[in-house]
Amino acid sequence: MITPVSGLRFSKAGVLKEFPDLKDDVEWKIKALERLKEHIKELNSEKEKLEYVKNELVKFGYEPLFFQRGGFRPQKFRRKI
Secondary structure, X not given: OOOOHHHOOOOHHHXXXXXXHHOOOOOHHHHHHHHHHHHHXXXXXXXXXXXXXXXXXXXXXXXXXXXXXXXXXXXEOOOOO
16 A cells, blocks of 8 residues: 555654754644655655655664555565565
């Protein structure tokens, strides 16, 4: 199943570690999501974006199964043993 970035759950502690200025903001989730989208847009290539998202999510226990590049069919990640 493929999920949009807006489907990610954020912890307030993690967001405050990255963006301390959102401490007292009521809309901290929305602003953190926008900043994440902007950061991903700033990356140069599709491969860099893929690696960034994969490496960040693995830290929190997510295991990516598939990736998709250039609108082609999804491909399986190769597991490193």
